[in-house]
Amino acid sequence: MSLSLLEPGCHADGTRSKPRLQVLEIYDRESGKDVGDPIAHLLLQREETSRLDEDDGSIFEATISLRYQRILGKSDHRRRSHAQAGSFVGVYKKLHGRVSLTSGEVYGRGGVFLNLDELDGHRIATYMMNEIVTWAKQWPEAEVKTVTLNASDAWSGNKQRRNRLYEQFNIVFDYDPHSDHGAGQSRSMHAGALTPVDTWKRNIVELPVFDYFAGLVQRHADTASDLEARNKAVQDAWSLYDEARERPIRWAVTTLVSRYWQRLTAFTFAGLLFFGLWEKLRF
Numbered sequence: 260m261s262l263s264l265l266e267p268g269c270h271a272d273g274t275r276s277k278p279r280l281q282v283l284e285i286y287d288r289e290s291g292k293d294v295g296d297p298i299a300h301l302l303l304q305r306e307e308t309s310r311l312d313e314d315d316g317s318i319f320e321a322t323i324s325l326r327y328q329r330i331l332g333k334s335d336h337r338r339r340s341h342a343q344a345g346s347f348v349g350v351y352k353k354l355h356g357r358v359s360l361t362s363g364e365v366y367g368r369g370g371v372f373l374n375l376d377e378l379d380g381h382r383i384a385t386y387m388m389n390e391i392v393t394w395a396k397q398w399p400e401a402e403v404k405t406v407t408l409n410a411s412d413a414w415s416g417n418k419q420r421r422n423r424l425y426e427q428f429n430i431v432f433d434y435d436p437h438s439d440h441g442a443g444q445s446r447s448m449h450a451g452a453l454t455p456v457d458t459w460k461r462n463i464v465e466l467p468v469f470d471y472f473a474g475l476v477q478r479h480a481d482t483a484s485d486l487e488a489r490n491k492a493v494q495d496a497w498s499l500y501d502e503a504r505e506r507p508i509r510w511a512v513t514t515l516v517s518r519y520w521q522r523l524t525a526f527t528f529a530g531l532l533f534f535g536l537w538e539k540l541r542f
Contacts, residue, residue, distance in 0.1 A: 282471040345374040359404040368407035386459040399451025413441030
């Protein structure tokens with residue numbers, strides 16, 4: 260049997276996967292993407308590799324890697340001191356008839372972890388796992404590698420979220436009866452039984468890198484324009500202040516006339532009209 264490499268990012272049918280680089284715009288889980296500003300941005304790097312079986316043209320081995328890095332400002336030293344990056348990995352091997360959703364090996368047990376401070380619960384792990392699950396469904400007959408849940412990961416507030424992360428993709432667990440759903444192993448299943456989800460779309464937006472940086476440039480230009488307008492307003496205010504200080508009476512009269520010009524004109528016109536009518540009535 261001979262093997263050949265498939266161009267990275269391509270499927271066996273010649274179609275391409277998503278772009279290699281994307282920016283994920285993260286909004287608050289509760290309010291969603293239609294309310295407020297993003298709470299974070301992630302740079303996502305996607306790597307897909309495949310080797311074809313030249314005997315029948317099928318994929319003999321394939322991998323997917325989703326590496327993420329939180330985009331932070333230079334002044335955000337506190338967040339930079341903690342882990343703000345990580346990866347989700349999957350692998351398929353035809354020889355073993357297995358696919359892994361959690362690591363680069365098809366045997367053993369595995370699990371995933373999200374290394375993003377302050378962003379737990381905002382469906383980021385759901386997005387990552389959904390990409391792996393969608394990719395794995397190319398081989399519906401492949402057996403899914405066992406996912407293991409450890410009691411050490413089932414701390415307060417995390418256990419339910421962790422279990423739900425896997426169960427929403429139709430992964431069923433046999434839980435340790437003494438762990439209160441804190442520990443367990445997934446049941447045997449095939450990749451075709453996995454069910455992708457789209458709940459992440461409620462608060463996560465996929466942006467092409469070009470669009471993200473174009474947005475930054477536009478916001479910079481808008482900020483510069485706004486700053487220029489504010490500076491001009493300040494300069495005008497200082498000019499008025501200097502004029503008022505040097506010629507207070509003239510400044511006061513000019514200000515009153517310019518501010519109440521329409522009213523003065525109306526009163527003057529009404530006065531003239533009244534005076535004209537009065538003169539006619541007198542004579």
